[in-house]
Amino acid sequence: MFKKMFAVAALSLFAAGGANAQTAADNIRPARQVCLAGQPCVGNKAESNVGMAAEVAPVAAEPVAAAPMAAAAAPMAEVAASRFDAEATYMASCNACHAAGVANAPKLGDKAAWDARMEKGMDAIMVNVMNGINAMPAKGLCMTCSADDLQEIVNYMVAK
Secondary structure (H helix, E strand, O other), X not given: OHHHHHHHHHHHHHHHHHHHHHHHHHHHOOOOOOOOOOOOOOOOHHHXXXXXXXXXXXXXXXXXXXXXXXXXXXXXXXXXXXOXXXXXXXXXXXXXXHOOOHHHOOOOOOHHHHHHHHOOOHHHHHHHHHHXXXXXXXXXXXXXXXXXXXXXXXXXXHHO
């Protein structure tokens, strides 16, 4: 009796293996295709609903020309670079410490604290800004800021 039950169980597992293989193949088959410019979109559900062929078309390896996008992006980069906003950069990179005076950082609007630092001169302040001082990291974590940008931020903080 045990041998018969074992044989039935083994046969059912063997038979189910073929069904599972088909299910696995169905699971890994692409559901959709990315249609590149100038290529027909064959195999998407929207097309199969209107009676088109439901087979996935082979994807050609031809890249879509990107030169017009790059050419359009260049003027935007120049505009972005020419519009440095010291206040916005202060809010993004400096505000967390300088608004609260963390680790004795001079607060925005604290004229006495800034006057004491300005007595050493802007060059001394910029050395601290570029290299960091105490808990302040180099460039105050504004790694994309140039020296001129950082000086604009210092001027903004001193003027407030």
